[in-house]
Amino acid sequence: MSTPIKFTLNFIAIMAVQIFVLNDIVIKSSISILGFPAFIPFIYPLFILLLPVSTPNWLGMIIGFFTGITMDMFCNTPGMHASACVLLAYCRPFLLRLFFQQNIKELGNTIPSLFRMGFSTYFIYICLAILIHHLAFYTVQIWSFSQILFILLKTLVSGILSILLIILSQLLFAQKEIRRS
Amino acid sequence: MRNLILLIQQYYSFFIFLFLEIICLSIVFSNYSYQQTSYINSARNISGNLYTQKNKLSTFFSLQSVNDSLQKENARLMHTLGLHLPTNPLKDTSYTTKRTIDSVTSTIQYRYIPARVLNNSIDQKTNYITLNVGSLQGVKKNMGVISGNGIVGKVSHVSPNYCTVLSLLSEHFVVSALVADGTVGKVTWDGLDPSLVLLTGIPQSVKLKKLDSVFTSGYSAFFPEQILIGRAAQVMNGTSYKIWLSTNFRNLHYVYVIEDNTNVERSILEDSTKITP
16 A cells, blocks of 8 residues: 555544544543543544654644644644644654664664553653644643643643553554564 | 844744744733633534534433433423413513413514524633534524533534533623622632532621522613522622522533623613713
8 A cells, every 4th residue: 555545544443433422532531640630541642653664854844734624623622732732743853763773774764662662661752742732732622821730631631541542552553564674 | 133043043943833822822811801702712613613513422321311401491491381471561662572472462672592502611711611502593692501501602613503601610601690689799719619609798787698599680781680599608798609500511402592682772782871982
């Protein structure tokens, strides 16, 4: 399958899971953990993180922009997801340079996945990326310095669940690579 | 000039980043006050259609709880029919219609448009609900929305077949509330727990007890009088109280959009008294 079609299908699948399943989790479950505000995990930044290493930075940011705008349309949040996604897409090459010891150009079209990078490296990569995305998103959403602790709390509780879900989804769907290699 | 081009070439990705980020943030801040029209909302055709499909599937799984809530509401309606209804001060005007039940004629001020909830959120600072009715069904901006248990919000955007409702769980949403002895206060949401709201502006001389009910007052242009908001849960300080919401926003399936037939006359009168700068 050619790469653009594969990534379009990837996009539809990830967004469908995010919009129709994860956005509903918080509403349908009547359990409210004591003291914690309502939050939802965001799995859709995974789409930006799964782009091939060789994707040029400008293309990554434009893809990030459209991913965020799609999310905004379904969540009634004007531009908030889009701004967080553009920031994440901008930071992505720096994160990759941090964690890939080899030359980026040699890697070419590889997708940064769990089995390619090794568990601990991948875990830190996801953690940093999710932290950037969530912090940007909740800062824009809440937008007040007096509530900085609230922003951090929301980033933390939502981020932990997001990281868990992303690692789990990678364990489920990225297994083909390990068999091939 | 050449240096400038070189600079742009070197840092082109940063400039694209700035450009896109400025677009995003301008969308955010142009829509920050919720009264303005948002171009990105789920009353659009594509997202509305997708939500309808999803709703068809998910209503099947929640048939049991929906049946229960409908049955409860039926019981409540039957109960009110058997009791003495508060007399309507409006007699016969061009805005009201006449209804006759068992040879008793009363005037009706409100029309209820039944609607199904397609999408709902409770985790944001300003929460919206998408409904499956729109301007073709007679929904207009700023109409009130209630559920069987209590108030829900008011309509903020309308498209031909869908509308989005600004939920009571929103930062700037203020509802005028009435406690048992006739004191009027304000109900707002503090953004933390989706089952608690804050009642403020009650004088210290008025003491609310736990589980005292709080109703909407007639001051609000969106909601009818005497609709339950919730029950007092906890005293914050002398003048503010935490209120348990009677509407369960986590489990919202069927709501009613309220069309107030007299609202035209009222808003014309209220607008004429406003001093225009």
